[in-house]
Amino acid sequence: MSLAGLQSWLLQEGVRSDLDTIIQLTVRNELDNLLPNTSGQSAASIDWPRLLLAGSILARSDQRIDQEAALRVATAAITLTDDQALKDAGAVLMGKLSNFRAITLATDRELVEAGLNTRLGIALRLEAQRREMDRSILVQSSGAWLEVNDFQRHFWTSATGDNWLSASAPTASGKTFLVLQWLIDQVITGEDRVVVYLAPTRALVSEIEAHLKELLGNTELVEVSSLPLIDKYKAARAGGARVILVFTQERLHLLANVLGDVLSVDLLIVDEAHKIGDNQRGVILQDAIERATRANPKLKAIFISPATQNPEELLSDAPDGVKTIAVNSDSSTVLQNLMVATQVPRKSKLWALTLRQQDSELPIGILQLASTPAGLKKRLAFVAAAVGERGGTLVYANGAGEAEEVADLISQLLPRLESIDLELLQLAELARKGVHQDFRLAPLVELGVAFHYGNMPSLLRLEIERLFRSGKIRFLVCTSTLIEGVNLSCRTIVVRGPRKGKGHPMEPHDFWNLAGRAGRWGDEFQGNIICIDPEDTQAWPAGVPGRARYPIKRESDAVLDLGDGMANYLSNRGLSDLSSIEDKDKFEQVGAYLLTTFMRLGSISAASLAKRHDTESIAKLDRVLGDLAKQIEISVDLAARHPGVNAIGLQHLLEAFRAYPGDVENLLPAEVASNDSYDRFITIMGRVNENLFFAFTPKTRIRLYALIVIKWLKGYSLARIIRDSIDWHQEVGRSFKLPELIRDTMELVEQIARFRAPKYLSAYMDVLYLHLREIGREDLIDDGLDIGMQLEFGVSSTTLLSLMELGLSRMSAVALYEKIARDDLSKEGCIAWVYERANQFHAMGIPAIIIREVRERLTLSDEAAD
Numbered sequence: 007m008s009l010a011g012l013q014s015w016l017l018q019e020g021v022r023s024d025l026d027t028i029i030q031l032t033v034r035n036e037l038d039n040l041l042p043n044t045s046g047q048s049a050a051s052i053d054w055p056r057l058l059l060a061g062s063i064l065a066r067s068d069q070r071i072d073q074e075a076a077l078r079v080a081t082a083a084i085t086l087t088d089d090q091a092l093k094d095a096g097a098v099l100m101g102k103l104s105n106f107r108a109i110t111l112a113t114d115r116e117l118v119e120a121g122l123n124t125r126l127g128i129a130l131r132l133e134a135q136r137r138e139m140d141r142s143i144l145v146q147s148s149g150a151w152l153e154v155n156d157f158q159r160h161f162w163t164s165a166t167g168d169n170w171l172s173a174s175a176p177t178a179s180g181k182t183f184l185v186l187q188w189l190i191d192q193v194i195t196g197e198d199r200v201v202v203y204l205a206p207t208r209a210l211v212s213e214i215e216a217h218l219k220e221l222l223g224n225t226e227l228v229e230v231s232s233l234p235l236i237d238k239y240k241a242a243r244a245g246g247a248r249v250i251l252v253f254t255q256e257r258l259h260l261l262a263n264v265l266g267d268v269l270s271v272d273l274l275i276v277d278e279a280h281k282i283g284d285n286q287r288g289v290i291l292q293d294a295i296e297r298a299t300r301a302n303p304k305l306k307a308i309f310i311s312p313a314t315q316n317p318e319e320l321l322s323d324a325p326d327g328v329k330t331i332a333v334n335s336d337s338s339t340v341l342q343n344l345m346v347a348t349q350v351p352r353k354s355k356l357w358a359l360t361l362r363q364q365d366s367e368l369p370i371g372i373l374q375l376a377s378t379p380a381g382l383k384k385r386l387a388f389v390a391a392a393v394g395e396r397g398g399t400l401v402y403a404n405g406a407g408e409a410e411e412v413a414d415l416i417s418q419l420l421p422r423l424e425s426i427d428l429e430l431l432q433l434a435e436l437a438r439k440g441v442h443q444d445f446r447l448a449p450l451v452e453l454g455v456a457f458h459y460g461n462m463p464s465l466l467r468l469e470i471e472r473l474f475r476s477g478k479i480r481f482l483v484c485t486s487t488l489i490e491g492v493n494l495s496c497r498t499i500v501v502r503g504p505r506k507g508k509g510h511p512m513e514p515h516d517f518w519n520l521a522g523r524a525g526r527w528g529d530e531f532q533g534n535i536i537c538i539d540p541e542d543t544q545a546w547p548a549g550v551p552g553r554a555r556y557p558i559k560r561e562s563d564a565v566l567d568l569g570d571g572m573a574n575y576l577s578n579r580g581l582s583d584l585s586s587i588e589d590k591d592k593f594e595q596v597g598a599y600l601l602t603t604f605m606r607l608g609s610i611s612a613a614s615l616a617k618r619h620d621t622e623s624i625a626k627l628d629r630v631l632g633d634l635a636k637q638i639e640i641s642v643d644l645a646a647r648h649p650g651v652n653a654i655g656l657q658h659l660l661e662a663f664r665a666y667p668g669d670v671e672n673l674l675p676a677e678v679a680s681n682d683s684y685d686r687f688i689t690i691m692g693r694v695n696e697n698l699f700f701a702f703t704p705k706t707r708i709r710l711y712a713l714i715v716i717k718w719l720k721g722y723s724l725a726r727i728i729r730d731s732i733d734w735h736q737e738v739g740r741s742f743k744l745p746e747l748i749r750d751t752m753e754l755v756e757q758i759a760r761f762r763a764p765k766y767l768s769a770y771m772d773v774l775y776l777h778l779r780e781i782g783r784e785d786l787i788d789d790g791l792d793i794g795m796q797l798e799f800g801v802s803s804t805t806l807l808s809l810m811e812l813g814l815s816r817m818s819a820v821a822l823y824e825k826i827a828r829d830d831l832s833k834e835g836c837i838a839w840v841y842e843r844a845n846q847f848h849a850m851g852i853p854a855i856i857i858r859e860v861r862e863r864l865t866l867s868d869e870a871a872d
Contacts, residue, residue, distance in 0.1 A: 013067050017075055021060040024052050025075060026368055028082035033343050033361055033370050035085065036497070036534050038395035040359075040371040049086040058083060058095045065102045071364060074338045076103060081341060081531045084112050093118050094125055101134055104141045105339060106153040107180070107528035145187060147194035157335035158184045165192075165308060169329035172279070172309040174317035174555075177522020178340045178533070181310055182277070182493050186214070189275065190221055193228050193250060198272035198306075199242045201250045202258055202298065204291070206281045209487060212464045212815070213471070214277070215252045219813075233811060234261035234795065243270070255287070255294040256764075260795055262297055263647045263768075269301045279309035279320050280556045286591070286650070288561030289599045293649040299325060312519050314556040323614045336555070340525040341532040345370060346540040346550060347389055354378050357389060359536070362550070376419050382502065383408065387415035389538055390481065390500035397454075397480035398497030398530075400523060404505040406485060406749050409457040410446050413483040417455040420480075426452045427478050432854040433469050439853050440466060440817050442728050446745055454480040460487040461752035463724055465815040469855055488520060495526025495533075502538035503545030511547050514554035565596040566619055566627075572597060573623075576630045579654055580637055584700060594699060598652040604631040605642040605653060644776065648769040655698040656773050662697045663777040670783060673774055675767075675793070678719045678802050687712035694766050701766040702758075711758050715767075718759035719802045723820045727751055759797055768794030803829035808836045813863040818856045825850055840864055 007015070017025075027047050034040060061079030064072040076099060083096025097118050100109045112118040123131050142151045143162045154162065157175045165171050165188055175181055193201055203218075205211045211232050218230045229238050229249045234257045242249040251261070262269045276295065282288045299305055309320040313336060321330035343361055350356040355378060359370040375392050379385040390401045390412075401416070403409035430451050437448040440463060447466075450456060456470045456479045471494050473479045486506045488494060499521060504512040512520075525533020537550045565572055575593040578586070603613050609628050610616055616624050638645075638657045645653040663673060675690060676683040688709055691702040702711050717727050728751050735742045775787050791807065800816055801807045805826055809819035811833055826839060840860060843850075847857045 009063075009066065013064055013069075013072050016060045016064060017072065021057055024057050025078060027052060028057070028086065029078060029361065030368055030370060031086055032078070032082050032341075032532065033345075033534070036343065036532055037359070037371070037373070037393050039374050039376075039392040041356075041374055043371060049082075052082075052086075054083065054087065054089075054092050054095075058092070058099060061099050062102060065099060070336050070338055073103060074341065077105065077338060077341055080105075081108075084117050085531065090119060094122060097122050098126070098130065098134065101137055104137070104155045104159075106138070106141065106155075108339075108531060111528060111531065145191050147191045152187065154184065155180065155337065155339055157181075157333070157337060160333050160335070161185075162188060164331045164333050167329070168304070168306055169331050170307045170309075170321050170324045171331050171333065172311070172317040172320040173333040174311045174314040175333075175335040176313045176338065177519055178342070178495070178524075178526045179335065179337065180339065180527050181312075182214075182217075185275065185277075185308070185310055186217055186221060189250065189273075190218070190228070192273065193248050194225075199248050200239060200271050201248075201273040201275070202271045203250060203252045203275045203277065204255055204258060204294065205252065205277045206254065206284075206287070206291070207460070207487070208254060208464060209460065209467055210277065210493075211252050211254055211257075212468055213493060216468065218250060218252065231813075232257070233799070234258070234264070235811065236261070236264055237811075239265065255291040257798065258294045258298065259290070259647075259649055260792070260798065262294075262301070263792065263794075267301070269298070271298045271302055271305055273306050273308070274298050275308045275310065276320075277310050278312075280311040280314055280558050282320065283559045283561050283564060285561065286595045289595045290649045292560055292562060293599055296323070297646070297649075299323075311558065312522065312556060313515075314558050316558050319558040319560075322618070339527040340530060342521060342524055343532060343534045344521070344550070345534060345536050347373065347393075347536050347538045348540065359393075364553075383412055384415060385538055386500065386502045387412045388419065389536065390498075391416045391419040393500065393534075393536055394481065394498040396497075397477055398474075399481050400488070400494075400496040400499045401481065401483040402488075402499065402501040402504050402520065403457075403483050403485055404503070404509075406457075406459040406461070407745070409459055409483045409485055410745060410749075413450050413455050413457040413481070414446065416481050416483070417450050417453045420453055420455070423453065429473060429476075430454065430478055433466075433473060436466060436469065436853045436855045439851070440723070440725055440821075440856075442725060442744070442748055444744055445748060451479065454478065455483075456481070457483040458487065459485040461749070461756045463752075463815070463817045465817045465855065465859065486516075488523065493526075495523055495529050497525065497530055498534040498536065499524045500536045500538070503542070512551075514551035515556040517551045518554055519556070560615070562596050562599060562615055563618055565593065566615070566623065570623075570626070572600070573626050573630045576601070576627075576634060579652060580634050584696075590700065594652060595650045598650050598655075600627065601631055601634060601653045602642060602645045602649075604628070605635055605638070605645060640773070640776065644772055647772060648765070650765065651769045652699065656769060659693075659697040659770065659773045660777060662693065663774060664780075670778070670781065671786060673777075674786060675771075678716050683716055684712055687715055690767065690770060694770055698766060698769065701762050710754070711763070714754045714759050715763050715797065718755060718800045719796055721801060721803060721806045721820055721823055723817070723824065724752070724755065727755070755800075759800065764794040764797040767797065768792055805829045805831040805836065808833045812836060814859060818859045821852050821856050822860070825852075837864060 031047060031049060034043060057079055061076045065076040067073060080096045080099035083092050087093060097109050097112060113120055123134055126134060138153060141159060142153050143159060145152055157179050161173050161184060192198060203214060205214055215230055215232045222228055227247060229247045231238050232252045234253065238249045241247060282291050303325050311317060317334050318332040324330050345359050345361050347357045347359055350358055355375040357373040359373055361368040361370050373392055375388045377388055379388040386401060390399055401412055403412050433451045434448040437445045447456060458467060458470050474482045504517060506512045506516055521535045524535050539545050540550045572593055575589060576597050579597060600610060604610055607613055610631060611624050611628060634654050638653055640653060640656050640660060645656060666673060676686045691708045691712060694701050702708050728748055731747060731751055771793050778784060778786050796802050799810055801810060805828060806819055806823045808831055809822055
């Protein structure tokens with residue numbers, strides 16, 4: 007019998023019964039509020055020597071199902087038995103799987119006694135030492151050896167040299183941990199002076215920036231920044247401290263616009279790189295990668311993605327002559343138990359839990375709820391509260407409003423705490439002062455429950471995540487933000503009918519990216535995913551998803567594969583009346599990218615994407631794009647500055663400026679502090695809609711959009727914007743629900759003030775400045791901070807920008823700015839102001855979490871801020 011045949015026999019017959027028993031026992035240990043087990047199963051009935059031998063044979067396989075079985079055996083030996091020799095054998099088996107962090111976890115939890123190697127025989131000890139040497143890498147910057155798994159070792163060795171690398175592995179495999187270690191080592195010991203780390207969301211940008219600063223400590227060799235400002239870039243290029251810039255793709259474009267031809271990135275890391283296929287923003291990421299590569303063809307690129315089918319796809323646009331390597335792993339480092347919860351007939355408080363495996367199901371037990379779950383939200387809340395009572399429980403909700411309601415329901419089932427932890431009180435204070443006195447989050451966190459969604463201020467989200475990791479927040483109800491790459495692990499995830507976007511059932515690969523948060527490596531041995539009502543076709547139209555991997559496909563390729571739709575759209579895009587054009591949201595972003603590419607190369611057939619499509623469709627696109635390009639006078643450089651904004655729209659806007667009969671100064675926005683700034687922004691947004699693109703819709707809301715933009719630019723806090731909205735509703739007698747008003751205001755800030763307005767108003771200003779140069783009115787051109795940059799960060803004053811340059815979140819910067827009289831302070835002036843008044847912050851009513859951030863960013867002593 008071959009080794010593969012033996013491994014297959016062991017799984018299917020040889021130790022199947024014992025495997026099923028240990029699976030049921032270990033999974034039951036993970037869950038709370040199960041009725042007593044009446045099956046008579048126990049660890050004493052297991053033939054442990056035989057099972058451990060089978061585990062060591064299965065560990066030699068490269069198949070995921072075999073490795074998972076070996077990991078089950080090792081975990082069971084460590085957690086179910088009292089015999090130290092069996093526990094040691096389980097730890098040795100963990101070592102054979104290169105799962106050293108699990109061994110450390112077992113030692114930390116006192117499941118395995120320290121000094122394992124000293125208890126092994128000489129042969130096993132030598133084998134263990136050899137394995138540790140083979141699975142260790144040298145971090146040259148610190149001289150330390152790091153124990154890694156197979157995927158991490160392969161990544162580290164493959165990432166050397168100038169090659170492009172695309173690495174893919176399951177969510178819980180330690181990708182981010184290792185990439186950040188490698189990045190710091192590369193920057194400190196290598197020749198790279200400017201590194202850009204791209205992340206898809208501001209939430210992940212904040213998290214990665216904080217991790218890098220923590221790992222770097224107080225070194226002056228490397229700067230880390232998430233602001234697209236040129237000072238740190240120029241200092242690094244001039245021989246000063248090297249810089250790691252952590253950006254979204256939009257922020258990289260902002261920096262490139264400021265630097266122009268000077269931009270040169272040595273190393274580009276793209277996290278969550280499969281997002282290149284996302285609707286509307288995927289092509290912005292593709293454009294950012296291509297822009298950085300054009301500026302420096304010698305750039306080294308690293309792509310990181312969760313479990314994907316084809317990570318090599320991201321390497322197909324590498325410059326000619328560049329070596330490419332794909333590292334693709336499907337190895338399991340943590341056991342993930344996918345269970346379905348079904349109500350027991352005629353007993354609404356009892357729910358049967360069943361473990362789903364690749365080709366079988368195992369009954370786990372009966373879950374006892376605390377109350378009758380009348381209604382779908384109560385089902386989700388009550389099952390979560392019961393099964394995850396010990397904490398570390400994530401609950402997935404379909405939208406921000408549902409997240410708040412489910413969190414509230416869970417909180418009502420928890421026992422009252424005798425005292426409230428100080429850090430929870432401080433988080434509640436930040437919620438009340440930073441958002442609103444009656445924000446629903448505040449009383450919930452005092453009970454150890456929170457909700458989390460994308461439009462919340464970053465400082466608030468980061469503190470929620472930190473306290474969830476520490477265990478002080480026991481239940482966290484989240485939305486699809488968590489799929490966007492926030493590295494937040496848990497013990498248990500509870501979900502019912504998950505949706506992504508506006509009601510779209512979650513794709514299997516997104517579901518498993520979410521499920522990967524359960525049981526992150528080094529924190530837990532196992533993770534649990536509980537899927538409620540698996541037979542309900544409204545909740546699960548295609549059933550509970552089987553394990554799946556992301557298919558990587560660029561947004562541009564996906565749109566072009568739709569047939570003649572793109573060519574037809576572009577044919578109509580040259581019309582002056584935008585209202586008659588259909589499918590604008592589907593085609594506009596990619597159409598803009600194609601037109602700018604055509605303008606730069608003279609033909610789409612010369613672009614890298616042409617090799618992925620048939621020559622006939624490319625030729626048709628070339629003809630349509632050629633006709634459009636003949637109508638365009640603006641330069642390709644100006645078009646390239648505004649990814650996702652169509653060059654033909656820019657041309658129409660230029661023509662509107664030329665035809666404007668009034669005083670040209672009326673085309674300019676007014677300073678935000680001036681009385682007419684509001685009316686100017688209303689007019690400008692209308693002009694953008696008429697000539698550039700329908701960016702600010704519906705038309706009836708333009709006045710609201712203009713108001714939000716002005717308040718954001720003035721440096722108003724979110725709390726103040728919310729208070730103003732409440733006051734307006736009360737003055738005009740319009741009814742409102744406070745939770746909805748708060749969420750709507752957050753969404754307006756994120757979607758209008760921080761996304762649409764920067765994108766389209768910066769394009770408006772660029773075209774207007776071109777027109778002003780044409781007519782000899784350069785005197786009206788403001789060389790100050792670009793309006794896109796101002797809107798991205800919500801600043802228009804030097805003082806507020808200086809505070810953010812010091813590394814403060816906008817929430818903290820605005821809290822200080824409200825206390826500072828001058829609006830022209832430099833970074834040094836802001837530091838001096840803080841040092842003079844640090845011991846007055848509590849008296850000023852500044853929240854404790856903001857005081858802590860100020861202290862950490864400006865390295866104040868604890869006494870200075872007390």
